[in-house]
Amino acid sequence: MTVADLSVVALRSAIRSVAWAPPLTPGTVDEVARSIRQQALGSRLTIFYLGRQPYGPMWALQKRLHAWRVAGEIPDVALLLEHEPVYTLGKNARPGNLLSRRPGAEVVAVDRGGDVTYHGPGQLVGYPIVNLKDHRPSVTWYMRGLEEVIIRTLATYGLAGERIDGLAGVWVRQRKVAALGVRLARWTTMHGFALNIHVPQPCFDGMIPCGILEYGVANLNDFAAVPTDVKEVANRLAFYLQDFLGG
Helix, strand or coil, rough: CHHHHHHCCCCCCCCCCCCCCCCCCCHHHHHHHHHHHHCCCCEEEEEEEEECCCCHHHHHHHHHHHHHHHHCCCCEEEEEEEECCCCECCCCHHHHHHHCCCCCCCEEEECCCCEEEEEECCCEEEEEEEEHHHHCCCCCHHHHHHHHHHHHHHHHCCCCHHHHEEEEEEEEECEEEEEEEEEEEEEEEEEEEEEEEEEEECHHHCHHHCCCCCCCEHHHHHHHCCCHHHHHHHHHHHHHHHEEEEE
């Protein structure tokens, strides 16, 4: 598969297709960005599923798309994917929340809000690149909306997703299954959410997730009657993300 084969989930009222994209490299970011721009034009929101990707080139891709969205050169887009193992440190991260016993993974300081979190295989990551002025210029509205997208997705597996007052994210039985961390510049979003599907528990043991000691971390598959995978969850979640931001 080449970069030109980059897949698009062009959603209106149903999920039509999802396919894997090639891994990004620093040298292919521009080509992938141009492909996304070309395929997104004319739509209110286009959701791209990019498969398993390294963190650095994906961050560069976000920045490129964000700049185009601020300039009005593209409409809203959202990227759904898995990452290679990485711990990311938000602008408010405390060094002590990254523990020495973490498994092998890179560590990256990023420009989103929040503390430390983990991304890796078995986790669905979502990066909406959205101009809130075209929706509602409210960070609270946006964050609660992303949580609701995840809660509605969990409900399709018979799970009751919950919020905890004062904390961003979604919990099931008081264990965190989804983390949120965003960046806003000129009312346009970057970064987003991470929903744990089947992440190995040792990956969470390398940190104090989001700096929160009171609650544990869990996977969707810890509670679901029938185990699932990231690609299948992406199909379900994309429907609700389209309903939230593409309507």
